[in-house]
Every structure is written in structure tokens, then in C-alpha cells.
Amino acid sequence: MPMPFEPQSGNGLTRELIEVLFPMFEQASAGAIAVDREGRISWINARYANLLGIADAHTVIGRPVRAVIPHSRMPEVVETGRPLLLDIMEYQSQQLVVTRLPFFDEQGRVSGAVAFVLFDDLQPLTPLVSKYRRLHQDLLAAKRALAKRGRGTRYQLGDFVGASPAALEVKRRARLAAGRDIPVLLLGETGTGKEVLAQAIHSLSARAEGPFVGVNLAAIPENLLEAEFFGVAPGAYTGAERRTREGKFQLAHGGTLFLDEVGDMPQGLQAKLLRALQEREIEPLGSNQVVPVDVRVLAATSRDLAAMVAEGSFRSDLYYRLNVLEIPIPPLRARLADLGILCETLLEDICIGQERVEITDAAVAELGRHPWPGNIRELRNVLERAFTMSEGAEVLEVDTLRRVLPVPAASAQPQAEQTGAGPGAAEPEPRPLAEVLARAEAEAIHAALARCGGNRSQAARLLGVSRSVFYEKLARHS
Numbered sequence: 001m002p003m004p005f006e007p008q009s010g011n012g013l014t015r016e017l018i019e020v021l022f023p024m025f026e027q028a029s030a031g032a033i034a035v036d037r038e039g040r041i042s043w044i045n046a047r048y049a050n051l052l053g054i055a056d057a058h059t060v061i062g063r064p065v066r067a068v069i070p071h072s073r074m075p076e077v078v079e080t081g082r083p084l085l086l087d088i089m090e091y092q093s094q095q096l097v098v099t100r101l102p103f104f105d106e107q108g109r110v111s112g113a114v115a116f117v118l119f120d121d122l123q124p125l126t127p128l129v130s131k132y133r134r135l136h137q138d139l140l141a142a143k144r145a146l147a148k149r150g151r152g153t154r155y156q157l158g159d160f161v162g163a164s165p166a167a168l169e170v171k172r173r174a175r176l177a178a179g180r181d182i183p184v185l186l187l188g189e190t191g192t193g194k195e196v197l198a199q200a201i202h203s204l205s206a207r208a209e210g211p212f213v214g215v216n217l218a219a220i221p222e223n224l225l226e227a228e229f230f231g232v233a234p235g236a237y238t239g240a241e242r243r244t245r246e247g248k249f250q251l252a253h254g255g256t257l258f259l260d261e262v263g264d265m266p267q268g269l270q271a272k273l274l275r276a277l278q279e280r281e282i283e284p285l286g287s288n289q290v291v292p293v294d295v296r297v298l299a300a301t302s303r304d305l306a307a308m309v310a311e312g313s314f315r316s317d318l319y320y321r322l323n324v325l326e327i328p329i330p331p332l333r334a335r336l337a338d339l340g341i342l343c344e345t346l347l348e349d350i351c352i353g354q355e356r357v358e359i360t361d362a363a364v365a366e367l368g369r370h371p372w373p374g375n376i377r378e379l380r381n382v383l384e385r386a387f388t389m390s391e392g393a394e395v396l397e398v399d400t401l402r403r404v405l406p407v408p409a410a411s412a413q414p415q416a417e418q419t420g421a422g423p424g425a426a427e428p429e430p431r432p433l434a435e436v437l438a439r440a441e442a443e444a445i446h447a448a449l450a451r452c453g454g455n456r457s458q459a460a461r462l463l464g465v466s467r468s469v470f471y472e473k474l475a476r477h478s
């Protein structure tokens with residue numbers, strides 16, 4: 001050993017190539033072997049024999065390669081005449097990365113094959129393998145998202161996570177709602193999953209193949225709402241487009257119209273919406289023609305709509321029209337039994353394409369002490385921040401969560417006061433101004449939401465900003 005390598009004969013290019021490449025490959029590889037056209041070992045170098053734990057290489061010459069290396073694919077190469085350029089082969093507990101090439105005689109017939117072990121352990125390939133896995137998972141996630149978007153929705157009923165009695169009751173009602181073509185009113189604080197449920201009801205309903213169109217009444221300036229709902233006829237007013245602009249009603253024709261924050265609908269529009277629902281037709285702005293529409297309305301609000309009816313700020317006839325079936329969704333603090341499963345599901349989603357992270361029971365219990373004014377949206381946000389801060393740790397611990405949980409409004413005090421240290425003794429670490437401002441803004445938003453029991457219109461008023469500015473900031477910090 002080593003024995004000279006002598007392919008019995010070869011046709012031009014292949015033989016030349018093998019002659020040029022062979023010494024290089026043999027030197028650079030962790031082992032090399034050759035077989036004849038029957039798949040019997042005709043040559044093996046000392047390094048490979050060593051790697052396979054063969055004390056005397058001569059003892060294997062002439063033996064069928066599979067008798068020595070059970071998972072070898074050399075017989076396949078000599079049979080097909082096709083190379084296997086990159087393969088991972090198991091040998092006992094090892095994984096070997098191998099390349100196998102056939103060689104030919106002058107008549108172009110396969111006369112044998114050579115194989116090189118490129119790596120005898122996968123460690124050097126780890127960055128490549130994990131990048132491949134990440135890309136593969138990203139691709140799967142993108143395909144799933146695309147498939148759902150094709151139907152206009154991203155959520156199914158299974159996406160409303162929870163097994164507490166309260167969560168099961170919500171799902172029972174959602175199934176009931178899906179089976180009947182009636183208006184449904186979803187009641188719940190911000191981030192409790194009203195939109196998740198609305199989409200799930202649509203996906204389960206007979207209108208599933210039709211469009212799902214959502215409109216957030218609190219996020220659209222009042223003067224644009226009517227055009228947004230009913231569309232605009234060509235040249236309806238100075239500066240209006242020449243083409244017809246379709247409103248949400250037309251866009252939702254044959255499907256479902258989801259009216260989010262319906263409690264924020266101005267009185268004028270309430271009357272027009274009621275008419276549209278009763279007559280099943282609409283009149284685009286600037287047009288004197290009515291257009292028939294077939295939509296099923298799902299409405300949602302975080303406000304106390306019954307109280308608004310009692311005080312006269314919401315039309316009672318519209319309220320009864322929308323509220324044929326009511327689905328109250330409890331806030332997260334009222335179904336803490338679901339916290340564990342929610343964390344698990346949300347973390348799975350957050351980690352897509354990256355290493356999976358778990359959460360300890362103690363950390364879940366710590367989360368249970370927070371009031372969650374922003375509900376599941378806020379929980380997701382906290383877990384995302386914890387995941388980022390955990391810097392590759394496999395488990396989220398209590399300490400990491402304490403660092404990212406918003407400080408409850410009542411106990412938010414300067415650090416020096418909390419530690420009892422004198423002035424200047426516990427100076428906070430300077431952070432970039434943008435980060436400090438963003439954190440202060442997020443905390444103010446959470447504190448306002450907590451104070452108003454999740455009612456965003458009230459929270460916006462408390463902070464002295466318009467509803468649309470509040471929504472925009474809420475989305476940024478959620």
C-alpha cells in the first residue's frame with residue numbers, strides 16, 4: 001500500500017481527466033477507493049482503509065465493495081455509468097461525504113469507478129447545512145403564506161390557539177357562525193384575535209372561495225370613509241379619478257366584509273351602512289345608480305357597543321342588524337391557562353427558519369403576572385423581543401423575560417428610587433436616543449391601553465393623539 005492506480009483503459013477525455021485529477025483528489029481527500037466493473041474492490045489507499053478500520057488493505061482487494069462498505073453506491077455507478085458527485089454515506093456511526101466517478105474503456109464501456117471521501121465528518125459543512133435548512137424552512141413558510149393569501153385570508157380556526165373552556169367556547173361559536181350566512185359581532189379588547197376569528201369564520205363558510213375584505217374604521221380619516229366603503233364614480237368631484245374606484249363593498253362582492261372597530265363609525269356612515277345592509281345595494285359617491293352587492297358582514301369592536309347604543313352614539317337598528325350572533329372573546333388575563341400553549345405556538349412561528357427556542361415553566365408563570373393590555377399581540381411582541389435578546393440560547397428563562405416585559409404603569413419609577421441608591425449612584429446606561437424614545441412611546445401606549453381596558457379610542461384621547469396616529473404607533477410597537 002498504496003497500490004498504483006491503473007484504470008485498465010479509458011476513453012480519451014475521461015482517462016486524461018482522471019489521470020490529471022486523480023493525484024490531486026487522492027491527496028486532498030480523506031480516502032480513495034476503486035472498483036472494477038463487477039463492483040469488486042480493485043484498489044484502496046491506506047487513508048481510506050484506516051478510516052474504515054481495516055488493518056490490512058490487501059485483505060479487501062477483490063471483495064465485493066458492499067461486503068466491506070454496506071452503504072456504498074459504487075455498484076450503482078458502474079451499472080449506470082453516471083457519477084454521483086456529492087453524497088452522504090453512513091459508515092457505522094460516521095457520515096462520510098463522498099464523490100464517485102465511473103471510468104470507461106476505449107469502446108466507451110464502464111470498466112470501473114473511483115470514489116473519494118471529501119469529508120469524514122460533517123462539521124466543516126455545518127454552516128452550509130444550516131443555511132440550507134434555514135432557506136428550506138423559509139421557502140416552506142413563504143409557500144404556506146402564499147397559499148393562504150390566494151384565498152384572501154391568512155388564518156384558519158386552528159390558528160386561534162387555546163384549550164381553556166373560554167377559548168373552546170369561542171371556537172364553538174365561530175363554527176356555528178361559519179355554518180350560517182348571518183352577521184356576526186366579535187367583541188374583545190385589542191389583540192385578542194378578532195381578525196384571526198373573522199378570517200377563520202370566512203375560511204370555514206360557504207363563501208370561502210370568495211374574497212375576504214377587511215376595513216379598519218378607526219384607522220381611516222373620517223372624510224375618506226364613505227368613498228372607501230361605497231367607491232367613487234368617474235369624475236364624481238373635482239380631482240376625482242376618471243376611472244371608477246371600487247369601494248370595499250364591491251371588492252367583497254360574493255365574499256365577506258370585515259368591519260374592524262365598527263364602534264368608531266361616524267353616525268352619518270352608520271345610516272348609509274344600515275341602508276346598504278337592508279337593501280343589499282350601494283350607491284357609489286357621485287353616481288346616481290345603485291349597484292347590487294352580495295356580502296356577508298362580520299363586525300368587531302373593542303368598545304362597549306351596547307353602552308354606546310344606550311347613550312345614543314351608536315344606532316340601535318344597526319347594532320341589532322350587526323349583532324345577530326355575538327362572540328365575546330375574553331382578554332388574555334382571563335384565560336391564563338392558555339398562556340403555555342400560546343407561548344409554544346407563537347415561539348414556533350417566531351423561530352421559523354432559525355433554531356427552535358423553548359420557554360421554561362417559571363418563565364411562563366412570570367408572564368402570567370403581567371396584565372397584558374395588548375393581549376396576544378403584545379405577548380407575541382414580548383416573545384419576539386425575548387428571542388432577539390436571548391442571542392441563540394436554547395431556552396427563554398425568567399430573567400430574559402423580565403428584561404423585555406413592559407414596566408407596569410404604577411410601578412414605573414426611576415431606577416435609583418427602586419434600588420434605594422443615592423442620586424447618581426445608579427445612572428441608567430446611556431442608550432441610543434431613538435431606542436429610548438421608542439421604548440418610552442411603547443410603554444406610554446401600553447399604560448394607556450391598560451388604563452382604558454384595551455379601548456383604543458379612549459387610549460388615543462388619553463395620549464392626546466388622533467386615532468389614526470395611535471393605530472400607526474400601535475402597529476409599530478406590536
Ligand SMILES: Nc1ncnc2c1ncn2[C@@H]1O[C@H](COP(=O)(O)OP(=O)(O)OP(=O)(O)O)[C@@H](O)[C@H]1O
Nearest residue numbers: 159160161162189190191192193194195196376377
Ligand atoms: N387565539 C390566538 N391564537 C394565536 N394567535 C393569536 C390569537 N389571538 C390573536 N393572535 C395573534 O395576535 C395578533 C393580533 O390578532 P388580531 O389582529 O386578530 O387581534 P384583534 O383582536 O383583531 O386586534 P385589534 O382589535 O387590535 O385589531 C396576531 O398576530 C394574531 O396572530
